[in-house]
Amino acid sequence: MSAAASSRPKLAVWKFASCDGCQLSLLDCEDELLAVADAIEIANFAEATRRVVDGPYDLSLVEGSITTAHDAGRIREVRAQSKYLVTIGACATAGGIQALRNWQDVGEMASVVYAKPEYLETLATSTPIAHHVPVDFELRGCPVNKHQLVEVVLAFLHRRKPLVSAHSVCVECKLRGNPCVMVAHGTPCLGPVTQAGCGAICPAYNRGCYGCFGPMESPNPAALSSQWTAMGVPDRDILRAYRSYNGYAPPFREESDRHEP
């Protein structure tokens, strides 16, 4: 990198407890990234390059949740080094699927799973980044949508608000002309309580929405559950539907708790 490069905004990508899927979405933006290569310096992105440029960073994209005391410290360092911090994906914004531990006794689980659980250093909970440090923007999804990710980076470059809607998946579903799987097929769908962003892919393939993008702007899960119950969905399945990738996001968490036996 030439010396002139240092005047470009520095982008860093950080990984906490996660599957790497969201970082891979970024890697999948190859063409788009090449186009911004002149405008932005990729200072830290383990999935793409081993090269690490020291902070401070102009924009940090953070993937993953906080599950260890070490990570709880590390995210503070990242925050301290970052002008803007954007969390990406369900793990970073809601705790991820690993937040299922939050309903369990971690010590007990570890003793069953690991031969030497004493080597394990883990927190009792998996929590979103925003529980630990201030976050400038949360980009939802499991994984995030590649176009929304590019949009967030672009919005940052052009100093404007990212064009990311917080309304229901149903809006995208209707714009796309999908038949409604809830109404026409009797398939339970989380679309009405879930934030848009995926383009209503699942209903387009005759599946109900799984809630990958977490709670929409004004969710009413209790009303949706009443309808699911009327459709014959047992409480256990309602609980499981809400308690997945975004299960620890408060509206989904509370709704799943309401269906505990």
Place this chain on the structure above:
Amino acid sequence: MTTEPPVLLLREHFDTLLEALARRGYKVVGPTVSEGTIVYDEVSRAEDLPVGWTDEQEGGRYRLKRRDDAALFGYAVGAQSWKQYLHPPRLRLVKADRDASGRMSFSDGDDAEPERYAFLGVRSCELHAMTIQDRVFLGSGVADTHYERRRKRVFSIGVSCGVAGGTCFCVSMGTGPQVTDRTPHDLALTEVIEEERHYFILTAGSDEGREVLAGLPVTPAGETEVSAAKQRVDQTAATMGRRMNAEGVRELLLENLEHPRWDDVAQRCLTCANCTLVCPTCFCTTVEDVADLTGDHAERWRRWDSCFTLDFTWMHGGSARQSGKSRYRQWLTHKLSTWHDQFGSSGCVGCGRCITWCPVGIDLTQEIAAFRDHPITPSPSQP
């Protein structure tokens, strides 16, 4: 009905109508079965229509079912409406480019020649909905050119309904089920299936409609055939799935803006926006600007929006309509009350889509009945 004497077209000759329209350069779109629902899409033969299908509709429930005949139009409306062609869900409005010297240039984003559509099977409520959207987009003195360009190219073939859907209430709204001269159309037809014969009674509603009819293998319709057609439509009118007492509903809602029923419906409402998106008269949009990575090419797009989203009323400091209650109230009062002030008619044609396609089956006819049953008198302390 139109002034023309009605003519009769046999089912076996129905394809001649589609062929005639295709010859005139129209792309014919009409009802067709897809993924367990009836949608609007391109049709080139009668067989592409939902032959022998009907629908069962209830609040939050839609199912296709076999009929015991081979009717072409033996069902009510589905989730989609013709507005998707006249007022597309997404439309590019403007293109902007910046050249190497930094100079900006702007051009029309809606620059493609719109398709010339023939709408086959437009129900009376839908013709009314189109007339209402005409007032919205063309009636203010400043025409929406995107809508205008699409609308004026359309050839519409109305269908008087032979069966009422489970959530239909056009009779209450005075918008159907018979296609009449109150709404512009090029052709209107009624389907009749008897023991021995399957035919359509057709009338023309425009000069172009008359020209099309003149080229078809039609015969003058007899009195018995015309009355058989009328009888079927009368039967439909008598078996509406829903009814709504629309008299004075405009005032009823305005006098009950603080009625506890709004809290009740807000408890059930998902604020998901489905009702507005399926409504054939809802017209609201938002505008989104997108730029490519270089920032040298930008586009402005218009897309359907809804008064159920928070962004819809976003201003400095947040959204004006935070609660689900205020958003449901906006929707219902706009449809049935303030639409009169804005556009001189009701904004509801009684098609029943918002009832069927509401995932939790919220039914405006029931909500209105609840206000009627227990109205409150506004107290002076309330705003």
